[in-house]
Amino acid sequence: MADTNRIGIIMHGVTGRMGMNQHLIRSVLAIRDQGGLRLSDGSLVMPDPIIVGRNAAKIEELAKRHGVERVTTDLDAALADPYNVIFFDAASTKLRPTLLKKAIDAGKHVYSEKPVSEGLEEAVEIARYAKEKGVKNGIVHDKLDLPGLVKLKRLRDNGFFGKILSVKGEFGYWVFTGEDQPAQRPSWNYRAEDGGGMVSDMLCHWRYVLDNVVAPVKSVSCTTATHIPARIDEQGREYKATADDAAYATFMLEGDIVAHINSSWCTRVRRDDLVTFQIDGTHGSAVAGLHKCYSQHRANTPKPVWNPDEPQKMNFFEDWQDVPDNTVFDNGFKVQWEQFLRHVLEDGPWAYTLTEGAKGVQLAEAGYKSARERRWVDLEDLGI
Structure with missing residues (x-):
């Protein structure tokens, strides 16, 4: 039988509806429950999530309900542990660029919900930072797999x-x-x-x-x-x-x-x-x-x-x-988690980087500008 390796995944902000249902339960835990993810060399990878949040009682109850062994309120400790390879964020957009930068500085590959930030300047900055540091990075693009x-x-x-x-x-x-x-x-x-x-x-x-x-x-x-x-x-x-x-x-x-x-x-x-x-x-x-x-x-x-x-x-x-x-057709969020895991573990194809996330923020800003100024707004090349 092929060896099964475990990969630690920090899951931040998954007590909310989207993070809990689509990312924790129907994606990461679904991959676990199906016996892991088989890579191209025949080996199996088992995701091992650690739920991170501020409310200890809430994350402990969530973990107990779904058979998750690891929880913590100490994000710094989770980031310092080399066992944890990926950082995922589905919490506040306002805090996201700061959290992603912190995870990148800790050497983690990063994956996040959208939007990647509230403003384009921050979105471009974090996309460039991830690229400069050479970490694998991704933004959720769930509707493409509907x-x-x-x-x-x-x-x-x-x-x-x-x-x-x-x-x-x-x-x-x-x-x-x-x-x-x-x-x-x-x-x-x-x-x-x-x-x-x-x-x-x-x-x-x-x-x-x-x-x-x-x-x-x-x-x-x-x-x-x-x-x-x-x-x-x-x-x-x-x-x-x-x-x-x-x-x-x-x-x-x-x-x-x-x-x-x-x-x-x-x-x-x-x-x-x-x-x-x-x-x-x-x-x-x-x-x-x-559908x-x-x-x-x-x-x-x-x-x-x-x-x-x-x-x-x-x-x-x-x-x-x-x-x-x-x-x-499998759950679209789960399909993307499998794609991102393959990208991290065997350099599988992946197009939906934080640069693509910045493009989404760019369009939102252009939309608001158009509404304020009552005119067409062109989208410039971000140069990332």
């Missing part, structure tokens, strides 16, 4: 669309204000002073989605709104919503492709999924959600007739074909 977007990219790579003309994206749902029903998102999301905001939250996602699934983003025109001026927090107190809760952005992509994405916490869903992306091209179109993807080739495109005097008789949804899975 089955729907994998299928959409597969169609693009196979030339299905012909010349791509445009992209339409719709994202969001109604987040309750807390008056009649409890809000399903934390209150800090709606306070700019606490790092909230639709543009800062989502445009970093749209950067890597558009860059990788369609074509690189070149410029942006964005309008923001705070549609709901006051909400109710977790303690039942009313607070002023100071962050944008919706963003309406148009992007120019390489190849003169026009992309428009609406992002809103103030909309009710009547579409295939909570997020959908439609690509239109000269040869065909396709629309993808989280499903539907296509319509030009040979199968119906010819509707505009007639406002009669109810529409065509069901436009019936004229689209389901793009088959053709493979078994």
Whole structure:
């Protein structure tokens, strides 16, 4: 039997919903529970997480519930231990650049949630620092491994669309204000002073989605709104919503492709999924959600007739074909953890470095600048 090696992973900020569910439970512990990760030489690697946090009782309870043997409130001690090879952060964006630099100085490879920082200058600085120090580094890019977007990219790579003309994206749902029903998102999301905001939250996602699934983003025109001026927090107190809760952005992509994405916490869903992306091209179109993807080739495109005097008789949804899975899709976060582990341990391919994280912050800053100045903003080369 091949040898099994263990790799220590410092997991910071995984008591929150995203860090706990997607990164700890469904990724690192899922790799552990499947018997480890098999490398190209046939050996097995077993991830051995250490949960780091400020609240000892909280992290100990989390560890006990999921069979994690190691916890600590002492980040410095965890970083000083050579057994721990990787540092992962899913805590506060405000503190992230400082924590990543500290981990890099300790010789750790670093992987983090997005955004990598609140500002572009810091994002570029930490990306350069990781590059200079020669540590492996990565930013989470979870949506690229969603089955729907994998299928959409597969169609693009196979030339299905012909010349791509445009992209339409719709994202969001109604987040309750807390008056009649409890809000399903934390209150800090709606306070700019606490790092909230639709543009800062989502445009970093749209950067890597558009860059990788369609074509690189070149410029942006964005309008923001705070549609709901006051909400109710977790303690039942009313607070002023100071962050944008919706963003309406148009992007120019390489190849003169026009992309428009609406992002809103103030909309009710009547579409295939909570997020959908439609690509239109000269040869065909396709629309993808989280899991499903539907296509319509030009040979199968119906010819509707505009007639406002009669109810529409065509069901436009019936004229689209389901793009088959053709493979078994694993959890997207887990797929990326496996990719990053291979990158660290055997120099496997990895494109989603902190430089890509800086590009996401760049687009968010450009979006806010566009909204303030009511104009198009071009994206410059970061020179990292």
